[in-house]
Amino acid sequence: MALPSAADEQRDSAVADRQYEAAIRVLITRTREKPRFELVFKENQGYGYWRNLLGVRRIGIGSAVASLVILILVLIGDVVFGFGLNVVDLFLGVAACASAAAFWVWAPNEDRVKQAADSYAERLLDAAAIVQ
Numbered sequence: 001m002a003l004p005s006a007a008d009e010q011r012d013s014a015v016a017d018r019q020y021e022a023a024i025r026v027l028i029t030r031t032r033e034k035p036r037f038e039l040v041f042k043e044n045q046g047y048g049y050w051r052n053l054l055g056v057r058r059i060g061i062g063s064a065v066a067s068l069v070i071l072i073l074v075l076i077g078d079v080v081f082g083f084g085l086n087v088v089d090l091f092l093g094v095a096a097c098a099s100a101a102a103f104w105v106w107a108p109n110e111d112r113v114k115q116a117a118d119s120y121a122e123r124l125l126d127a128a129a130i131v132q
Contacts, residue, residue, distance in 0.1 A: 001026060027124060030131045040127050043120040050116045053108035060104035068097035 001023050004016035031037040053060075071093045078085045 024124075027128055027131060031124060031127045037127050040120070040123045043116070043123040047113070047116040047120040050108060050113045054110065054113050057104055057108045060108075061101060064097055064101035064104055068094060068101055071097055 003023060004019050008019075009016040031040045034041045071090060074083075074085070075087070075090045075094065077083060078087065078090065
């Protein structure tokens with residue numbers, strides 16, 4: 001597949017962009033053979049993982065914070081009203097929910113998604129050298 005030259009890009013960048021997109025679609029299709037292009041596959045998985053985590057980030061934060069608040073209220077209720085609950089278990093639950101909230105706040109972000117996308121793109125372009 002012929003790619004546009006620098007002169008072609010200068011003349012009509014929109015056409016050149018469409019040609020690049022078509023070439024990338026062909027390259028993606030030709031690198032689907034997992035054993036042969038395992039690095040491409042793994043980088044694509046990593047990109048999908050971080051993209052999807054970022055997509056549900058608000059839900060993750062909301063769930064973790066809601067769970068944390070509920071557990072803290074139960075812990076306070078146990079101290080005030082003496083329900084007889086296992087305080088160690090409640091503290092472990094609070095720690096787990098706080099950890100989950102921290103993960104959702106800091107781990108999935110646009111920079112991580114961009115890094116994963118760039119790594120996938122690099123492996124895909126590396127594979128272009130061996131695709132027939």
